[in-house]
Amino acid sequence: MGRHAEALRGEWAVVTGASSGLGREFAVQLARLGMNVVAAARRTDRLEALKQEIEGGGTRVMPVTVDLATDDGVRDLYRVVTEAGLEPVVLVNNAGFGLHGDFLAIDWERERSMLTLDIVSLVHLTRLFASDMAARGRGYIVQVASIAAYQSAPRYASYAAAKAFVLHYGGAVHHELRGSGVAVTVLSPGVTSTEFQEVADQEPTLYTRLAVMPADRVVRSGLRAMVRRRMTVVPGLFNKVSMAAVRLIPRSVAARAARAMMR
Numbered sequence: 028m029g030r031h032a033e034a035l036r037g038e039w040a041v042v043t044g045a046s047s048g049l050g051r052e053f054a055v056q057l058a059r060l061g062m063n064v065v066a067a068a069r070r071t072d073r074l075e076a077l078k079q080e081i082e083g084g085g086t087r088v089m090p091v092t093v094d095l096a097t098d099d100g101v102r103d104l105y106r107v108v109t110e111a112g113l114e115p116v117v118l119v120n121n122a123g124f125g126l127h128g129d130f131l132a133i134d135w136e137r138e139r140s141m142l143t144l145d146i147v148s149l150v151h152l153t154r155l156f157a158s159d160m161a162a163r164g165r166g167y168i169v170q171v172a173s174i175a176a177y178q179s180a181p182r183y184a185s186y187a188a189a190k191a192f193v194l195h196y197g198g199a200v201h202h203e204l205r206g207s208g209v210a211v212t213v214l215s216p217g218v219t220s221t222e223f224q225e226v227a228d229q230e231p232t233l234y235t236r237l238a239v240m241p242a243d244r245v246v247r248s249g250l251r252a253m254v255r256r257r258m259t260v261v262p263g264l265f266n267k268v269s270m271a272a273v274r275l276i277p278r279s280v281a282a283r284a285a286r287a288m289m290r
Contacts, residue, residue, distance in 0.1 A: 032254050036061030037085070039115040041108060041156065043095055044122035046073035049171060049219065052246040053119045054088075055081055060250075063087040065115065067104050068122070069094050089113075095122045096144040101151045114163060117253075118156045120149045121171045125186035138185055145189040153200065157209055164208040167253050170197040172215045174266050177274075190215075194259070201258045210256035214249035216240065217266040240266075 040057045044050035046068035054064045058081040066074050066088055074090035082088040091107050094100040108115065123145040126133050153168060160166025173187070176194040180187035197213035204211060218239045240263050248262035261267050 032060050032250075035116065035254070037063070038117070039063045039065060039113045040117035040119065041065040041067065041104075041115045042119040042121060043067045043104075043152065045077060046070040048121075049216070049242055049246060050119070050121040051077060052242045053121060053169075053249075056243070056246050056250060057117065057119075058082075058086045058088070061086065062117065063089075065089045065091060065104075065108055065113065067091045067093050067095065095148045095152070096140050098151070101148050101155070104152070105155045109159075114159070115156060116160065116165055117167045117169070118152065118160075119169045119171070120152055121169075122148065123171065123189075125173075125175075125183060127182055127186075129182065130184045133185075142185060142189055145186070146192050149193060150196065153211075157200070157204065157211075160209045161204060161207040166209040167256075168197075168200075168209065168211045169249055169253050170194075170211060170213045171249075172197065172213050174215050174217045174261060174270055176215055177270050198258055210253075210258075212249065212253045212257055213259045214245070214252065215259065215261045215266075215270075216245045216249075217261075217263060217269070219245050 040062045042050055042054045042057065042064055045054045045064075045066035047070075050068065054066050054077060057064055063086055064081070066077055068074055069092065071090070071092045074092060078088040078090050089111065091104055093104050095104065124141055126138060126141055149170065153170070157166065157168060160168075170193050172193040173190040175183055175187035176190035178187070194213050194215060197211050201211035201213075220239055220241050245262045248260055252260035261270050
Protein backbone atom coordinates (compact mmCIF):
# COMPACT_ATOMS: atom_id res chain seq x y z
CA MET A 28 0.00 0.00 0.00
CA GLY A 29 3.09 2.18 0.25
CA ARG A 30 2.85 5.96 0.47
CA HIS A 31 -0.95 5.91 0.44
CA ALA A 32 -1.02 3.98 3.71
CA GLU A 33 1.81 5.99 5.23
CA ALA A 34 -0.42 9.07 5.20
CA LEU A 35 -2.84 7.25 7.54
CA ARG A 36 -0.30 6.77 10.34
CA GLY A 37 -1.49 8.37 13.57
CA GLU A 38 -5.00 8.98 12.25
CA TRP A 39 -8.22 7.44 13.63
CA ALA A 40 -10.38 4.72 12.07
CA VAL A 41 -13.84 3.57 13.15
CA VAL A 42 -14.50 -0.15 12.64
CA THR A 43 -17.93 -1.66 13.32
CA GLY A 44 -18.45 -5.32 14.08
CA ALA A 45 -14.89 -5.31 15.43
CA SER A 46 -15.28 -8.13 17.96
CA SER A 47 -14.83 -10.94 15.43
CA GLY A 48 -14.35 -11.94 11.80
CA LEU A 49 -13.56 -9.33 9.18
CA GLY A 50 -14.16 -6.45 11.58
CA ARG A 51 -11.55 -7.74 14.01
CA GLU A 52 -9.12 -8.29 11.14
CA PHE A 53 -9.70 -4.76 9.84
CA ALA A 54 -8.87 -3.39 13.30
CA VAL A 55 -5.68 -5.49 13.48
CA GLN A 56 -4.45 -4.50 10.03
CA LEU A 57 -5.29 -0.81 10.44
CA ALA A 58 -3.34 -0.84 13.70
CA ARG A 59 -0.38 -2.36 11.85
CA LEU A 60 -0.53 0.62 9.50
CA GLY A 61 -0.07 2.84 12.54
CA MET A 62 -3.69 3.94 12.84
CA ASN A 63 -5.64 4.41 16.05
CA VAL A 64 -8.89 2.43 16.15
CA VAL A 65 -12.37 2.96 17.52
CA ALA A 66 -13.57 -0.65 17.78
CA ALA A 67 -17.37 -0.92 18.00
CA ALA A 68 -19.38 -4.08 18.71
CA ARG A 69 -21.76 -5.62 21.24
CA ARG A 70 -19.33 -7.95 23.05
CA THR A 71 -17.30 -6.01 25.60
CA ASP A 72 -15.02 -8.91 26.53
CA ARG A 73 -13.90 -9.42 22.94
CA LEU A 74 -13.33 -5.71 22.42
CA GLU A 75 -11.17 -5.57 25.53
CA ALA A 76 -9.19 -8.58 24.32
CA LEU A 77 -8.69 -6.84 20.96
CA LYS A 78 -7.49 -3.70 22.74
CA GLN A 79 -4.95 -5.71 24.74
CA GLU A 80 -3.70 -7.37 21.56
CA ILE A 81 -3.19 -4.42 19.26
CA GLU A 82 -2.72 -1.36 21.48
CA GLY A 83 0.84 -0.18 21.94
CA GLY A 84 3.73 1.22 19.97
CA GLY A 85 1.85 4.46 19.55
CA THR A 86 -1.44 2.85 18.52
CA ARG A 87 -4.49 3.64 20.65
CA VAL A 88 -7.70 1.60 20.76
CA MET A 89 -11.05 2.89 22.00
CA PRO A 90 -13.53 0.03 22.56
CA VAL A 91 -17.18 1.08 22.28
CA THR A 92 -19.82 -1.42 23.35
CA VAL A 93 -22.91 -0.64 21.31
CA ASP A 94 -25.81 -2.34 19.53
CA LEU A 95 -25.77 -0.90 16.03
CA ALA A 96 -29.04 -2.61 15.12
CA THR A 97 -30.77 0.31 16.87
CA ASP A 98 -30.93 4.02 16.06
CA ASP A 99 -29.78 4.79 19.60
CA GLY A 100 -26.74 2.56 19.11
CA VAL A 101 -25.72 4.38 15.93
CA ARG A 102 -26.15 7.77 17.57
CA ASP A 103 -24.26 6.62 20.67
CA LEU A 104 -21.26 5.54 18.61
CA TYR A 105 -21.15 8.83 16.74
CA ARG A 106 -21.58 10.79 19.98
CA VAL A 107 -18.74 8.92 21.74
CA VAL A 108 -16.40 9.56 18.82
CA THR A 109 -17.24 13.26 18.45
CA GLU A 110 -17.29 14.01 22.18
CA ALA A 111 -13.81 12.49 22.43
CA GLY A 112 -12.67 15.08 19.91
CA LEU A 113 -11.70 12.45 17.34
CA GLU A 114 -11.74 13.13 13.59
CA PRO A 115 -11.75 9.72 11.89
CA VAL A 116 -10.42 9.54 8.36
CA VAL A 117 -11.51 5.91 7.90
CA LEU A 118 -14.91 4.29 8.50
CA VAL A 119 -15.29 0.54 8.00
CA ASN A 120 -18.98 -0.40 7.93
CA ASN A 121 -18.54 -4.10 8.63
CA ALA A 122 -21.22 -4.81 11.27
CA GLY A 123 -23.82 -7.22 9.92
CA PHE A 124 -24.87 -10.83 9.65
CA GLY A 125 -26.77 -13.19 7.38
CA LEU A 126 -29.58 -15.70 7.80
CA HIS A 127 -29.70 -18.96 5.86
CA GLY A 128 -32.87 -20.93 5.19
CA ASP A 129 -36.23 -20.82 3.45
CA PHE A 130 -37.53 -17.28 3.84
CA LEU A 131 -40.91 -18.42 5.22
CA ALA A 132 -39.14 -20.37 7.98
CA ILE A 133 -36.83 -17.60 9.18
CA ASP A 134 -37.93 -15.82 12.34
CA TRP A 135 -39.17 -12.35 11.39
CA GLU A 136 -37.60 -10.54 14.37
CA ARG A 137 -34.16 -11.93 13.50
CA GLU A 138 -34.70 -11.02 9.85
CA ARG A 139 -35.78 -7.49 10.75
CA SER A 140 -32.71 -7.09 12.96
CA MET A 141 -30.48 -8.29 10.12
CA LEU A 142 -32.03 -5.87 7.62
CA THR A 143 -31.77 -2.98 10.08
CA LEU A 144 -28.11 -3.65 10.79
CA ASP A 145 -27.08 -4.50 7.23
CA ILE A 146 -28.91 -1.59 5.57
CA VAL A 147 -30.41 1.11 7.80
CA SER A 148 -27.56 1.38 10.30
CA LEU A 149 -24.96 1.31 7.53
CA VAL A 150 -26.65 4.25 5.77
CA HIS A 151 -27.05 6.17 9.02
CA LEU A 152 -23.38 5.75 9.96
CA THR A 153 -22.29 6.68 6.45
CA ARG A 154 -24.33 9.89 6.54
CA LEU A 155 -22.98 10.92 9.94
CA PHE A 156 -19.29 10.27 9.33
CA ALA A 157 -19.20 11.15 5.62
CA SER A 158 -20.64 14.57 6.39
CA ASP A 159 -17.76 15.32 8.77
CA MET A 160 -15.17 13.85 6.41
CA ALA A 161 -16.42 15.93 3.49
CA ALA A 162 -16.31 19.08 5.63
CA ARG A 163 -12.66 18.32 6.41
CA GLY A 164 -11.93 17.36 2.79
CA ARG A 165 -10.55 13.90 3.48
CA GLY A 166 -11.78 10.39 4.21
CA TYR A 167 -12.18 6.76 3.25
CA ILE A 168 -15.30 4.62 3.77
CA VAL A 169 -15.33 0.85 3.32
CA GLN A 170 -18.74 -0.75 2.91
CA VAL A 171 -18.59 -4.53 3.42
CA ALA A 172 -20.99 -6.24 1.00
CA SER A 173 -20.71 -9.77 -0.44
CA ILE A 174 -20.52 -11.55 -3.77
CA ALA A 175 -24.13 -12.48 -2.96
CA ALA A 176 -24.90 -8.86 -3.89
CA TYR A 177 -24.40 -9.69 -7.57
CA GLN A 178 -27.27 -12.20 -7.92
CA SER A 179 -30.41 -13.64 -6.38
CA ALA A 180 -29.48 -16.19 -3.72
CA PRO A 181 -32.21 -18.67 -2.70
CA ARG A 182 -31.99 -19.52 1.02
CA TYR A 183 -30.10 -16.27 1.51
CA ALA A 184 -32.87 -14.18 -0.07
CA SER A 185 -32.99 -11.19 2.28
CA TYR A 186 -29.27 -11.19 3.02
CA ALA A 187 -28.28 -11.19 -0.66
CA ALA A 188 -30.81 -8.43 -1.38
CA ALA A 189 -29.46 -6.39 1.54
CA LYS A 190 -25.91 -6.72 0.23
CA ALA A 191 -27.10 -5.71 -3.25
CA PHE A 192 -28.34 -2.52 -1.61
CA VAL A 193 -24.93 -1.99 0.00
CA LEU A 194 -23.18 -2.54 -3.34
CA HIS A 195 -25.30 -0.06 -5.29
CA TYR A 196 -25.61 2.47 -2.48
CA GLY A 197 -21.85 2.44 -2.00
CA GLY A 198 -21.21 2.94 -5.69
CA ALA A 199 -23.66 5.83 -5.91
CA VAL A 200 -22.24 7.61 -2.86
CA HIS A 201 -18.70 7.09 -4.19
CA HIS A 202 -19.66 9.12 -7.26
CA GLU A 203 -21.62 11.74 -5.30
CA LEU A 204 -18.59 12.41 -3.09
CA ARG A 205 -16.15 12.89 -5.96
CA GLY A 206 -14.28 16.13 -5.49
CA SER A 207 -14.93 16.15 -1.74
CA GLY A 208 -11.78 14.24 -0.79
CA VAL A 209 -13.88 11.30 0.44
CA ALA A 210 -13.92 7.94 -1.34
CA VAL A 211 -16.23 4.96 -0.81
CA THR A 212 -15.00 1.42 -1.50
CA VAL A 213 -17.39 -1.55 -1.56
CA LEU A 214 -15.68 -4.80 -0.56
CA SER A 215 -17.56 -7.91 -1.74
CA PRO A 216 -15.97 -11.06 -0.30
CA GLY A 217 -17.09 -14.60 -0.92
CA VAL A 218 -16.97 -17.39 1.65
CA THR A 219 -14.53 -16.30 4.35
CA SER A 220 -13.08 -18.06 7.40
CA THR A 221 -15.18 -16.23 10.00
CA GLU A 222 -18.16 -17.05 12.24
CA PHE A 223 -20.57 -15.97 9.49
CA GLN A 224 -21.91 -19.42 8.57
CA GLU A 225 -22.37 -20.38 12.21
CA VAL A 226 -24.39 -17.23 12.92
CA ALA A 227 -26.36 -17.76 9.69
CA ASP A 228 -27.29 -21.32 10.72
CA GLN A 229 -25.71 -22.82 7.61
CA GLU A 230 -23.94 -26.16 7.56
CA PRO A 231 -20.71 -26.25 5.54
CA THR A 232 -21.10 -27.49 1.95
CA LEU A 233 -18.62 -28.69 -0.65
CA TYR A 234 -18.77 -25.25 -2.27
CA THR A 235 -18.09 -23.33 0.95
CA ARG A 236 -15.16 -25.62 1.78
CA LEU A 237 -13.60 -25.13 -1.66
CA ALA A 238 -14.26 -21.39 -1.93
CA VAL A 239 -13.25 -20.24 1.55
CA MET A 240 -10.67 -17.43 1.84
CA PRO A 241 -8.71 -16.43 4.96
CA ALA A 242 -10.00 -13.25 6.57
CA ASP A 243 -6.58 -11.59 6.49
CA ARG A 244 -6.37 -11.88 2.68
CA VAL A 245 -9.85 -10.44 2.26
CA VAL A 246 -9.03 -7.45 4.45
CA ARG A 247 -5.69 -6.79 2.73
CA SER A 248 -7.51 -6.71 -0.59
CA GLY A 249 -10.08 -4.30 0.82
CA LEU A 250 -7.48 -1.95 2.30
CA ARG A 251 -5.44 -1.88 -0.90
CA ALA A 252 -8.56 -0.88 -2.82
CA MET A 253 -9.47 1.67 -0.15
CA VAL A 254 -6.18 3.60 -0.22
CA ARG A 255 -6.32 3.60 -4.04
CA ARG A 256 -9.87 5.02 -3.84
CA ARG A 257 -11.35 2.22 -5.92
CA MET A 258 -15.14 2.01 -5.97
CA THR A 259 -15.48 -1.79 -5.78
CA VAL A 260 -13.31 -4.82 -5.14
CA VAL A 261 -14.00 -8.57 -5.20
CA PRO A 262 -11.13 -10.37 -3.45
CA GLY A 263 -9.74 -13.66 -4.71
CA LEU A 264 -9.45 -15.17 -8.18
CA PHE A 265 -12.17 -17.75 -7.55
CA ASN A 266 -14.65 -15.03 -6.57
CA LYS A 267 -13.69 -12.82 -9.50
CA VAL A 268 -14.24 -15.68 -11.97
CA SER A 269 -17.56 -16.54 -10.32
CA MET A 270 -18.80 -12.96 -10.63
CA ALA A 271 -17.69 -12.77 -14.25
CA ALA A 272 -19.63 -15.97 -14.98
CA VAL A 273 -22.77 -14.57 -13.31
CA ARG A 274 -22.80 -11.69 -15.79
CA LEU A 275 -22.79 -14.09 -18.73
CA ILE A 276 -25.71 -16.35 -17.81
CA PRO A 277 -29.46 -15.68 -17.34
CA ARG A 278 -30.49 -14.61 -13.85
CA SER A 279 -32.78 -17.61 -13.44
CA VAL A 280 -29.89 -19.97 -14.16
CA ALA A 281 -27.63 -18.08 -11.76
CA ALA A 282 -30.24 -18.33 -9.00
CA ARG A 283 -30.63 -22.09 -9.50
CA ALA A 284 -26.85 -22.52 -9.44
CA ALA A 285 -26.58 -20.47 -6.25
CA ARG A 286 -29.17 -22.64 -4.53
CA ALA A 287 -27.42 -25.84 -5.61
CA MET A 288 -24.04 -24.64 -4.32
CA MET A 289 -25.48 -23.88 -0.88
CA ARG A 290 -27.13 -27.29 -0.47
